[in-house]
Amino acid sequence: MKFFIDTANLDQIKEAQDMGILDGVTTNPSLMAKEGITGTDNIMKHYVDICNIVDGDVSAEVISTDFDGMVREGEALAELHDQIVIKLPMIKDGVKACKYFSDRDIKTNVTLVFSPGQALLAAKAGATYVSPFIGRLDDVSTDGLNLIAEIRHIYDNYAFETQILAASVRHTMHVIDCAKLGADVMTGPLKSIVGLLNHPLTDIGLEKFLADYKKGN
Numbered sequence: 001m002k003f004f005i006d007t008a009n010l011d012q013i014k015e016a017q018d019m020g021i022l023d024g025v026t027t028n029p030s031l032m033a034k035e036g037i038t039g040t041d042n043i044m045k046h047y048v049d050i051c052n053i054v055d056g057d058v059s060a061e062v063i064s065t066d067f068d069g070m071v072r073e074g075e076a077l078a079e080l081h082d083q084i085v086i087k088l089p090m091i092k093d094g095v096k097a098c099k100y101f102s103d104r105d106i107k108t109n110v111t112l113v114f115s116p117g118q119a120l121l122a123a124k125a126g127a128t129y130v131s132p133f134i135g136r137l138d139d140v141s142t143d144g145l146n147l148i149a150e151i152r153h154i155y156d157n158y159a160f161e162t163q164i165l166a167a168s169v170r171h172t173m174h175v176i177d178c179a180k181l182g183a184d185v186m187t188g189p190l191k192s193i194v195g196l197l198n199h200p201l202t203d204i205g206l207e208k209f210l211a212d213y214k215k216g217n
Contacts, residue, residue, distance in 0.1 A: 001179045002056070004165070004187035008035045008046060012190045013053050019193075024056035026109070026131075026167065026187045028087070029063060044080060051081040059109045059129070061087035062097075070097040078106050085109050085128060090118045095125045102126030109165065119151040123160040129185065134178070135168030144168070145177050152182045172196050 002023035005016045008031040016022040027050070032038070037046045047060050058081070062073040070093060074086040078101075085107040088094040098108045102125060109129040110122035114137060122130040132151060134144025151164050166178040169188030172195035178186050186192075 001183060002163075002185040003193055004056075004059075004185055005190055005193065006031070006167070006169075006187040007189065008032045008037060008050070010049060010053065013050060016190055016193060017053055017055075021193070022054055022056070023185070024058060024187075025050050025054055026059040026087070026165075028061045028111075044076075047077070047084065048080055051083045054083070056083065057085045057107060057128075058083050059085045059087040059111075061111070062089075065089065065091065065093065067093040067096050067100075070094065071100055074101055074106070087111050087131075090114075090122065095121050098122060098125040098127050102128075111167065114147070116147065116150040116154055119147075119162075119164075120154055123155060123158075123162040127162045129163050129165040131165045131167040131187075133168035134166055134174060135170040137168075138170075145174075145181060148178055148181045148183050172198075 003021050004024040004026050005013060006026045008027045013025055032043050037043055051058050060077045062070045064070045064073055070088060077084050077086055086101055087109045088097050090110050090112045098110055101108050107128040109131055110127045111131040113119050113130055113132045119130045132147045137144035137147060148166055163184035165185040165187060166183040167187050169175060169186050169192050171192055175186050175192055
Protein backbone atom coordinates (compact mmCIF):
# COMPACT_ATOMS: atom_id res chain seq x y z
CA MET A 1 0.00 0.00 0.00
CA LYS A 2 1.23 3.48 -0.86
CA PHE A 3 1.53 6.04 1.92
CA PHE A 4 0.50 9.61 1.10
CA ILE A 5 0.49 12.44 3.64
CA ASP A 6 -2.46 14.81 3.70
CA THR A 7 -0.99 18.21 4.46
CA ALA A 8 0.55 21.37 3.04
CA ASN A 9 3.12 21.59 5.84
CA LEU A 10 6.58 21.31 4.29
CA ASP A 11 8.26 20.24 7.54
CA GLN A 12 5.85 17.33 7.98
CA ILE A 13 6.28 16.33 4.35
CA LYS A 14 10.08 16.39 4.77
CA GLU A 15 9.84 14.29 7.95
CA ALA A 16 7.76 11.64 6.18
CA GLN A 17 10.05 11.73 3.15
CA ASP A 18 13.13 11.31 5.35
CA MET A 19 11.61 8.14 6.84
CA GLY A 20 11.84 6.63 3.36
CA ILE A 21 8.21 5.49 3.25
CA LEU A 22 6.43 8.42 1.59
CA ASP A 23 4.88 7.80 -1.82
CA GLY A 24 3.03 11.08 -2.37
CA VAL A 25 1.06 14.02 -1.00
CA THR A 26 -2.55 15.13 -1.06
CA THR A 27 -3.58 18.64 -0.20
CA ASN A 28 -6.40 21.12 -0.74
CA PRO A 29 -7.20 24.82 -0.34
CA SER A 30 -8.17 24.34 3.32
CA LEU A 31 -4.83 22.74 4.15
CA MET A 32 -3.04 25.49 2.23
CA ALA A 33 -4.90 28.16 4.21
CA LYS A 34 -3.99 26.37 7.46
CA GLU A 35 -0.33 26.97 6.58
CA GLY A 36 -1.00 30.60 5.68
CA ILE A 37 -0.67 29.94 1.95
CA THR A 38 -3.22 32.11 0.15
CA GLY A 39 -3.47 33.70 -3.29
CA THR A 40 -3.15 31.82 -6.57
CA ASP A 41 0.54 32.60 -7.17
CA ASN A 42 1.57 31.53 -3.66
CA ILE A 43 -0.50 28.35 -3.84
CA MET A 44 0.99 27.42 -7.23
CA LYS A 45 4.52 27.99 -5.91
CA HIS A 46 3.76 25.89 -2.85
CA TYR A 47 2.69 22.97 -5.02
CA VAL A 48 6.04 23.14 -6.78
CA ASP A 49 7.85 23.29 -3.43
CA ILE A 50 6.02 20.11 -2.39
CA CYS A 51 6.92 18.37 -5.66
CA ASN A 52 10.57 19.24 -5.07
CA ILE A 53 10.50 17.37 -1.75
CA VAL A 54 8.68 14.15 -2.64
CA ASP A 55 9.31 11.62 -5.39
CA GLY A 56 5.69 10.63 -6.03
CA ASP A 57 2.34 12.07 -7.02
CA VAL A 58 1.06 15.34 -5.55
CA SER A 59 -2.68 15.94 -5.73
CA ALA A 60 -3.57 19.58 -6.44
CA GLU A 61 -7.24 20.50 -6.16
CA VAL A 62 -9.29 22.67 -8.49
CA ILE A 63 -11.78 25.07 -6.94
CA SER A 64 -14.09 25.50 -9.94
CA THR A 65 -17.33 23.54 -10.06
CA ASP A 66 -17.99 23.89 -13.80
CA PHE A 67 -16.33 21.89 -16.57
CA ASP A 68 -14.60 24.79 -18.32
CA GLY A 69 -13.24 26.14 -15.05
CA MET A 70 -11.94 22.74 -13.98
CA VAL A 71 -10.21 22.23 -17.32
CA ARG A 72 -8.65 25.68 -17.20
CA GLU A 73 -7.39 25.25 -13.63
CA GLY A 74 -6.36 21.64 -14.16
CA GLU A 75 -4.28 22.42 -17.22
CA ALA A 76 -2.50 25.23 -15.34
CA LEU A 77 -1.79 22.89 -12.43
CA ALA A 78 -0.55 20.10 -14.71
CA GLU A 79 1.95 22.50 -16.27
CA LEU A 80 3.55 23.17 -12.88
CA HIS A 81 5.26 19.79 -12.53
CA ASP A 82 5.00 16.28 -13.95
CA GLN A 83 4.17 14.92 -10.48
CA ILE A 84 0.96 16.92 -10.23
CA VAL A 85 -2.32 14.99 -10.13
CA ILE A 86 -5.48 16.99 -10.81
CA LYS A 87 -7.93 16.65 -7.92
CA LEU A 88 -11.54 16.90 -9.08
CA PRO A 89 -14.84 16.85 -7.15
CA MET A 90 -17.29 13.98 -7.57
CA ILE A 91 -19.95 15.94 -9.43
CA LYS A 92 -21.22 15.63 -12.99
CA ASP A 93 -18.80 18.19 -14.44
CA GLY A 94 -16.03 16.67 -12.33
CA VAL A 95 -16.56 13.28 -13.96
CA LYS A 96 -16.63 14.98 -17.36
CA ALA A 97 -13.36 16.78 -16.58
CA CYS A 98 -11.86 13.50 -15.36
CA LYS A 99 -12.57 11.94 -18.75
CA TYR A 100 -11.10 15.01 -20.48
CA PHE A 101 -7.83 14.73 -18.57
CA SER A 102 -7.58 10.94 -18.69
CA ASP A 103 -7.93 11.07 -22.49
CA ARG A 104 -4.87 13.33 -22.46
CA ASP A 105 -2.83 11.11 -20.11
CA ILE A 106 -3.05 13.64 -17.27
CA LYS A 107 -3.43 11.98 -13.87
CA THR A 108 -6.57 12.66 -11.85
CA ASN A 109 -7.85 12.11 -8.33
CA VAL A 110 -11.64 12.17 -7.96
CA THR A 111 -12.37 13.32 -4.43
CA LEU A 112 -15.32 13.58 -2.02
CA VAL A 113 -16.47 10.06 -2.85
CA PHE A 114 -18.97 8.55 -0.41
CA SER A 115 -20.64 5.71 -2.32
CA PRO A 116 -19.72 2.71 -4.51
CA GLY A 117 -21.70 4.23 -7.39
CA GLN A 118 -19.62 7.38 -7.32
CA ALA A 119 -16.44 5.28 -7.32
CA LEU A 120 -17.74 3.31 -10.30
CA LEU A 121 -18.35 6.50 -12.27
CA ALA A 122 -14.83 7.75 -11.47
CA ALA A 123 -13.29 4.51 -12.71
CA LYS A 124 -15.39 4.58 -15.89
CA ALA A 125 -14.09 8.11 -16.54
CA GLY A 126 -10.51 6.85 -16.24
CA ALA A 127 -9.55 8.35 -12.88
CA THR A 128 -6.05 7.54 -11.69
CA TYR A 129 -7.21 7.67 -8.08
CA VAL A 130 -10.58 7.69 -6.36
CA SER A 131 -10.75 9.13 -2.84
CA PRO A 132 -13.44 7.68 -0.55
CA PHE A 133 -13.56 9.70 2.70
CA ILE A 134 -13.77 7.04 5.39
CA GLY A 135 -13.35 9.30 8.42
CA ARG A 136 -16.16 11.61 7.38
CA LEU A 137 -18.47 8.61 6.93
CA ASP A 138 -17.56 7.42 10.41
CA ASP A 139 -18.50 10.90 11.67
CA VAL A 140 -22.10 10.35 10.54
CA SER A 141 -22.36 6.82 11.97
CA THR A 142 -21.69 5.08 8.66
CA ASP A 143 -19.01 2.41 8.22
CA GLY A 144 -16.33 4.06 6.10
CA LEU A 145 -14.30 0.87 5.89
CA ASN A 146 -17.24 -0.98 4.34
CA LEU A 147 -17.11 1.51 1.48
CA ILE A 148 -13.46 0.57 0.84
CA ALA A 149 -14.46 -3.10 0.74
CA GLU A 150 -17.33 -2.45 -1.68
CA ILE A 151 -15.18 -0.40 -4.06
CA ARG A 152 -12.43 -3.03 -3.96
CA HIS A 153 -14.96 -5.73 -4.87
CA ILE A 154 -16.37 -3.73 -7.79
CA TYR A 155 -12.98 -2.75 -9.15
CA ASP A 156 -11.72 -6.32 -8.94
CA ASN A 157 -14.83 -7.58 -10.74
CA TYR A 158 -14.00 -5.50 -13.80
CA ALA A 159 -10.23 -5.08 -13.51
CA PHE A 160 -10.46 -1.29 -13.23
CA GLU A 161 -7.01 0.24 -12.93
CA THR A 162 -8.20 3.20 -10.84
CA GLN A 163 -6.42 3.12 -7.48
CA ILE A 164 -8.43 3.30 -4.26
CA LEU A 165 -7.00 6.15 -2.22
CA ALA A 166 -8.43 5.87 1.29
CA ALA A 167 -8.83 9.49 2.41
CA SER A 168 -9.88 11.14 5.66
CA VAL A 169 -7.77 8.57 7.50
CA ARG A 170 -7.79 9.57 11.16
CA HIS A 171 -5.61 7.08 13.04
CA THR A 172 -3.34 4.06 12.77
CA MET A 173 -6.13 1.46 12.87
CA HIS A 174 -7.68 3.11 9.83
CA VAL A 175 -4.34 2.52 8.07
CA ILE A 176 -4.17 -1.14 9.11
CA ASP A 177 -7.82 -1.83 8.25
CA CYS A 178 -7.47 -0.20 4.83
CA ALA A 179 -4.40 -2.33 4.16
CA LYS A 180 -6.34 -5.48 5.09
CA LEU A 181 -9.16 -4.50 2.73
CA GLY A 182 -6.81 -3.90 -0.19
CA ALA A 183 -6.81 -0.11 -0.52
CA ASP A 184 -4.05 0.87 -2.93
CA VAL A 185 -3.20 4.09 -1.11
CA MET A 186 -3.90 5.77 2.22
CA THR A 187 -3.65 9.47 2.92
CA GLY A 188 -3.77 10.99 6.35
CA PRO A 189 -1.92 13.15 8.85
CA LEU A 190 1.68 12.41 9.78
CA LYS A 191 0.57 11.07 13.18
CA SER A 192 -1.40 8.25 11.54
CA ILE A 193 1.78 7.06 9.82
CA VAL A 194 4.24 7.63 12.66
CA GLY A 195 1.79 5.94 15.03
CA LEU A 196 2.46 2.63 13.28
CA LEU A 197 5.89 2.65 14.93
CA ASN A 198 4.47 2.44 18.42
CA HIS A 199 4.20 -0.72 20.48
CA PRO A 200 4.95 -1.03 24.20
CA LEU A 201 6.76 -4.35 23.74
CA THR A 202 9.15 -2.70 21.29
CA ASP A 203 9.96 -0.03 23.89
CA ILE A 204 10.37 -2.61 26.65
CA GLY A 205 12.52 -4.84 24.47
CA LEU A 206 14.79 -2.03 23.38
CA GLU A 207 15.17 -0.81 26.96
CA LYS A 208 16.20 -4.32 28.05
CA PHE A 209 18.67 -4.73 25.19
CA LEU A 210 20.34 -1.44 26.04
CA ALA A 211 20.40 -2.24 29.76
CA ASP A 212 22.00 -5.63 29.12
CA TYR A 213 24.57 -4.02 26.82
CA LYS A 214 25.53 -1.48 29.49
CA LYS A 215 26.03 -4.33 32.03
CA GLY A 216 28.64 -5.91 29.81
CA ASN A 217 30.61 -2.70 29.21
